[in-house]
Amino acid sequence: MISKPLQKHLIASFVLILGFTGCTEVTYQRLSDPSRDTWQKPQGVIEELSIAPGSRVADLGAGGGYFTWHLAKAVGARGMVYAVDTNKAALDMIFKEMVARGTPNVRPVHATLSDPRFPEPVDLVFNCNTYHQMTERIAYFRSLASSLRPDGRVAIIDSRPRGLVFDLFDKRVAKKEVRLEMEAAGYRLVNDFDLLDRQHFQIFAVPSHGELHSPDIKDTAPKDPA
Numbered sequence: 001m002i003s004k005p006l007q008k009h010l011i012a013s014f015v016l017i018l019g020f021t022g023c024t025e026v027t028y029q030r031l032s033d034p035s036r037d038t039w040q041k042p043q044g045v046i047e048e049l050s051i052a053p054g055s056r057v058a059d060l061g062a063g064g065g066y067f068t069w070h071l072a073k074a075v076g077a078r079g080m081v082y083a084v085d086t087n088k089a090a091l092d093m094i095f096k097e098m099v100a101r102g103t104p105n106v107r108p109v110h111a112t113l114s115d116p117r118f119p120e121p122v123d124l125v126f127n128c129n130t131y132h133q134m135t136e137r138i139a140y141f142r143s144l145a146s147s148l149r150p151d152g153r154v155a156i157i158d159s160r161p162r163g164l165v166f167d168l169f170d171k172r173v174a175k176k177e178v179r180l181e182m183e184a185a186g187y188r189l190v191n192d193f194d195l196l197d198r199q200h201f202q203i204f205a206v207p208s209h210g211e212l213h214s215p216d217i218k219d220t221a222p223k224d225p226a
Contacts, residue, residue, distance in 0.1 A: 042070045044195050049124065049155060049203075054078040056122040056149070058109075061085060061130030065094040071126060072106050084109045084116050114140065121149045128157040129199075132173040141185040145206050154187065154204045157196065175200035 045067075051057065053076040059068045062083035071081045083094045083106055091108040098106045111117050113135060125144065134140060141154065148154070161172045179189055179202065187204035195201055 036066065039196070039198055040066075041195060042067060045157070045201070046070050046074050048191070048193050048195060048201070049074070049126070051075060051079075051124060055124060056080050056082075056120060057124045057126060058082045058084050058116065058118055058122045058147075060111075060116060060125050060127045061133075062094060062108075063087075063090050063130075065090075065097055067126065067128055068094060068106060069097075069101070069103070072103055075105060077105060079105055081106050082109045082118060082122065083107065084111045084118070086111050086113060116144060116147065118147045121147055121152070123149050123152050125152070125154045127155065129159065131156050131158045131178060132171050138181050138185045141182060141187065145186060148206060151208070152205070153190065154182070155201070156182070156204070157199050157201045159199050175202065178202060 051071070051074040053074075055075045056079065057071050057075055059065075059071055059081055062068050062085045065083060068081055068083045072079075075081055083091065085091055085094075085108075088110060091110055094106070094108050097103075098108070107119070109117055109119065125148070131137070144154070156178055158178065159172045161174050175192075178200070182189070182202075182204045186206055188207050189202060190205045191203040193201040193203075
């Protein structure tokens with residue numbers, strides 16, 4: 001028999017969880033709103049990525065799947081898009097949408113903060129608006145290099161800093177900082193696009209002729225709490 005205080009606690013916790021899940025779904029639905037197309041320019045982004053049909057692509061930090069479906073169209077029926085996220089609520093939304101759309105070339109992947117858990121090496125890792133949220137970024141992308149196919153690439157889109165006052169409430173990473181961190185992780189810049197007004201858009205690859213190197217740069221990404 002459950003005591004009344006414990007019963008009240010369980011009910012309150014359940015309501016809190018439901019409320020949090022509901023807020024999460026609303027957030028991801030907002031991020032996937034078609035009105036985002038006006039400034040995110042998904043078609044232009046996909047064109048610049050030059051994805052070959054049949055490619056394996058990881059949508060790292062897929063969220064509610066805004067870019068997932070554009071990537072799935074680009075890889076075609078013989079390709080595969082791994083929608084990778086640490087948030088199960090986001091992956092559940094993608095799974096529901098995948099079923100509704102009848103999209104067999106999308107597979108949700110539940111990652112951890114330190115391991116993207118790609119089922120296989122990929123041709124492209126696509127990362128939009130989540131780079132600034134990641135911890136230990138240099139170590140993370142250094143390790144991720146082993147999950148790339150030969151000539152594999154990493155595309156990073158993130159919001160441009162808007163000034164000290166704004167960035168206190170909404171952390172952003174400057175384009176140069178992204179480049180320096182990726183170079184420290186062993187990558188080289190291969191493309192830098194000016195397509196987006198609100199975000200910088202860069203593509204990196206691991207040099208084919210040598211091992212990963214580590215220039216003298218400190219990892220400035222926030223650390224995991226002890």
